[in-house]
Amino acid sequence: GAGVSQSPSNKVTEKGKDVELRCDPISGHTALYWYRQRLGQGLEFLIYFQGNSAPDKSGLPSDRFSAERTGESVSTLTIQRTQQEDSAVYLCASSFRVNEKLFFGSGTQLSVL
């Protein structure tokens, strides 16, 4: 596609529910990144994929968070048993290769009530 696409753009959920956030990177981009940004804060690195592999998962905040990527394309970030502190904008970015500039999607605003 023309840019990085994220869906949904907004998600409101109840505490304890599971949510799935989707990212469609730019076609041909081999690297894909997930970040979390709480209101008024900086970007918190979560995980990155090189192809379909995630070399380093240490940025994921807890074992409630998981991510996968298939076909060197779409990625899904799953948050299980959501908590209020998970409320944030979740940003996805992709790059042609891991050491090149990042292109960001518009993000998913997650609100946990």
Added chain:
Amino acid sequence: GQSLEQPSEVTAVEGAIVQINCTYQTSGFYGLSWYQQHDGGAPTFLSYNALDGLEETGRFSSFLSRSDSYGYLLLQELQMKDSASYFCVPGSGTYKYIFGTGTRLKVLA
């Protein structure tokens, strides 16, 4: 380990010049990128320095000194639309691009 320091906030008036400094400590460092993020928007790439020296892109310039682990972003002829957060992002061999908290630039009329 890794560390990143930028001023949290900078204020300047329209038409002025402002410099946003960045010091970093990153294993496997190979270059420094700068990103801009307007409130409610996504970060966008501004510039990249792989070598020491100054890179100029229109009103924006970015500088890198690898020996000092230091860089800066220089914004000239400030405009109201430059009000945004600016992130310096060291490139590391781990490919974990750390954005940190960034610098919030306020441009006053």
